[in-house]
Amino acid sequence: MSSIPKIVILGAGYGGVLTSLRLQKELNYNEADVTLVNKHDYHYITTHLHMPAAGTDNPENSRVNISKLIDEFKIDFVKSTVVQIRPQDRKVILEDGTLSYDYLVIGLGGEPETFGIPGLAEHAMNIRSINSVRLIREHIEYQFARFKREPSRTDYLTFIIGGAGFTGIEFIGELADRIPELCKQFDVDPQLVKIYNVEAAPTALPGFDPELVQYAMEVLKNKGVTFRIGTAIKECTPDGVIVGDGEEIKSQTVIWTGGVRGNRLIEEAGFETMRGRVKVDEFLRVPGHENIYILGDNSLVFNPEGRPYPPTAQIAMQQGVVCANNLVSSIRNQPLKNFVFSNKGSVASLGKGEAIGLAFGRKYKGRVASWLKKLIDIRYLFIIGGIPLVLKKGKFL
């Protein structure tokens, strides 16, 4: 039996991949036994999924085979689905096996938060994986084909996006670009197509710079989007949604981007959670479990004003770097590093050639912001896969 510590990383999202890459670089030969577990044999670029969801890009450009990212001589990869996390036994139950660990990194990603709105879980789609965005894309195209056979059913051509956060707004920007192409392809009058964005909060992109939000809404309105801001979805049915004061918007396509909560496996593991998330300690560990780290959507990190940072790719990546550092330090009995989020800014795309952003203490909009978005995407590809990955996947940018 080997006596070297076993590190198990659950999930190959932003946090899990960055942890893996850093460990593979920092650990010496035989210093630890690292296993990465993921449901798919690929990593996907969640921040890019709004494009394949709308059909403005191929899903292949949003995923990278894990074998291209990690060095399988240094890190074992197991393609499996996690069924249960058992901290008391230091074990993870997979659908087809069991893994023991000394250190566990949980980067499993979250689940859609439906806030108990009836019917959303059953009838709405989500932008959260390659499979889920393929479904959205095919579903949308299918509605155009159905409409041509039942021209009285204009609800086939009504698309409702619940939530006006980053994902919702970015998806709407792409969808508004795609609609004219679909209308041409299926001989549909573009006037018949409706895109609704329904958001319960009093503004789109809550918390973002109001001037930029205003700009974004103008851009999207000019592309034909109808905003219903400050309007809650009361219910989602097979026929559409009921909003605000009982008004029904008929639609066969509801895409819910209204929120993310922690993964149910986290609660089931017995950790203390808030909306399924664990308030991790300054080293990103679960309180009371010095050998378990949580990254990304399942972790809660508070800013100096005491408010939680929203879950983004940016924070998950930074967490991955600190997590890997702390794992290596633990093994070497060196002091751990505090996690401090360094906000590099954020950019939301609004379709082809349009975006808004805050970065380097400045506001950006239009074409410049759109370039900034591309730079961020290229930077990420470079970080995880170097120049070869930039050349392979960066074409689409």
Place this chain on the structure above:
Amino acid sequence: MSSIPKIVILGAGYGGVLTSLRLQKELNYNEADVTLVNKHDYHYITTHLHMPAAGTDNPENSRVNISKLIDEFKIDFVKSTVVQIRPQDRKVILEDGTLSYDYLVIGLGGEPETFGIPGLAEHAMNIRSINSVRLIREHIEYQFARFKREPSRTDYLTFIIGGAGFTGIEFIGELADRIPELCKQFDVDPQLVKIYNVEAAPTALPGFDPELVQYAMEVLKNKGVTFRIGTAIKECTPDGVIVGDGEEIKSQTVIWTGGVRGNRLIEEAGFETMRGRVKVDEFLRVPGHENIYILGDNSLVFNPEGRPYPPTAQIAMQQGVVCANNLVSSIRNQPLKNFVFSNKGSVASLGKGEAIGLAFGRKYKGRVASWLKKLIDIRYLFIIGGIPLVLKKGKFL
């Protein structure tokens, strides 16, 4: 008021287009006033629709704008849907107007014959128009996307084709070619996909050369198709089909190619019909209506042995030529010409590089038959649109 005779042609299918093209060539200036009415502003190449239905070709390659075919200085084109034919008033009621005629040519195409099988009209799709094949294509892709989100639902990956006539067999050939591509695109194990061909008759391609039928079935079986020949579909449900002795085949995709009957408008016009078809006289006219011609799926023409010819593109085209000749002769008070079908043979494609055919008194199979099929398609493009159309649409062949 003009006193020149008015010719109205209903439908721009094989028969209507050939009639129009010949009239446009033969008629002298101001000899007649010709109007072509069609639901769409394009003609579609029905014999090619199995490809866009399976997704092995773009629907654009199966249609030609009518404005590219007819000379609108010589023939008026009306894009409208026929609602009623009133022989007693010499009028045609359109959804948005009325047309009077002196001579009427009916080439409206048929409707699927469901033989009263419960559920077929509601739950099965048909290969009969650009819109219907777009629906099939999108529907099939959608099933793959749905399966990835609900992997227990293997019925999403089961495709049932009812009918093993030319359309059914040609579609199956294409679908079997498309499945591996779709499996790759959606990360689906090809072993999970099932294609069933259910045919009530004791053989596939009834009436065709048995040796060639045997060959076709071997080719398709090798591509993974399961034949259920001599098995009737008893019922089509939202969950699949019930066949033969009550066995259920679960599927979300049933495509019915089992038969064609005449258009309901023909019966409603008060003509005597058999399965919606009119047994036309030797000049292709409706008995008792010397000024009404019927071509294609709505006409019945008997061979010397007293059996009706099956409705094909080939016979409709030949009818169009004779119909135009007889219209011109009527106007000029010249004797009419009898219609005699000259069978040039037929070829059924079985997917890429495979086909079977009978032509020039010989049997063909494999690659040679597949070339023959391409030649027939090119010949048709040439007849209706000359070299420019061959160059534009012939690329796909």
